[in-house]
Amino acid sequence: MPCGAPLLDVAAGTGRLARYLQQHHYRVVAVDYSWPMLACARAAQSAPLVQADAFALPFASGVFAGVAALRFAFHWRDLAPLLTELRRVAAPGAPLVLDTYVWTPRARIALGARRWGGKIFTHHPMAVRAQAARLGLAVEAAVPCFLCSPYVYRRLPLRATQLLERLETAVPPTWLARVFWRFRRCEG
Numbered sequence: 001m002p003c004g005a006p007l008l009d010v011a012a013g014t015g016r017l018a019r020y021l022q023q024h025h026y027r028v029v030a031v032d033y034s035w036p037m038l039a040c041a042r043a044a045q046s047a048p049l050v051q052a053d054a055f056a057l058p059f060a061s062g063v064f065a066g067v068a069a070l071r072f073a074f075h076w077r078d079l080a081p082l083l084t085e086l087r088r089v090a091a092p093g094a095p096l097v098l099d100t101y102v103w104t105p106r107a108r109i110a111l112g113a114r115r116w117g118g119k120i121f122t123h124h125p126m127a128v129r130a131q132a133a134r135l136g137l138a139v140e141a142a143v144p145c146f147l148c149s150p151y152v153y154r155r156l157p158l159r160a161t162q163l164l165e166r167l168e169t170a171v172p173p174t175w176l177a178r179v180f181w182r183f184r185r186c187e188g
């Protein structure tokens with residue numbers, strides 16, 4: 001891995017992850033397609049911001065010590081193009097972090113998808129694992145969470161959210177809606 005290499009936050013939105021990583025003394029580069037999102041990110045943190053397409057990143061191969069793309073992968077039916085591009089810019093051995101939905105009513109509601117942040121696709125965890133293996137990504141962690149949409153959690157009083165979080169540990173993990181993945185780019 002390149003010495004002192006930065007992390008890459010892909011589809012960074014308002015830069016909340018980049019900000020968090022900076023606060024923890026990591027070097028970060030944030031990328032988003034949208035100028036308005038980048039403007040919000042600029043107001044909130046000081047990481048270098050790049051306007052670019054996540055599927056054609058303007059970086060050399062293998063230069064980032066870690067790559068994250070949160071709340072983004074589930075907008076794409078086929079994960080292969082995204083995983084391929086994230087893997088390309090990650091240094092050999094670097095972690096890649098992203099999240100997918102196993103189920104969500106939002107995957108079935110075409111009407112209103114625009115208002116609620118765009119179309120959502122679900123991905124069976126076994127299919128994600130198989131895809132990752134084909135692309136030279138080892139699965140290091142797959143953490144299921146959320147009994148229902150995280151947007152519901154956000155709107156509930158804290159006590160109710162805490163109750164849901166306790167319930168998450170009591171039900172079979174396959175019932176949970178979302179999976180957070182940590183892959184590692186295999187050498188080569």
Ligand SMILES: C[S@@+](CC[C@H](N)C(=O)[O-])C[C@H]1O[C@@H](n2cnc3c(N)ncnc32)[C@H](O)[C@@H]1O
Nearest residue numbers: 011012013016032033034037052053054070071
């Ligand atoms: C739901 S937001 C997630 C933002 C951030 N990762 C977070 O978790 O708060 C999705 C972001 O993806 C960006 N986006 C959509 N298509 C993109 C693309 N092809 N390349 C880069 N960014 C893209 C949007 O502009 C938006 O900021």
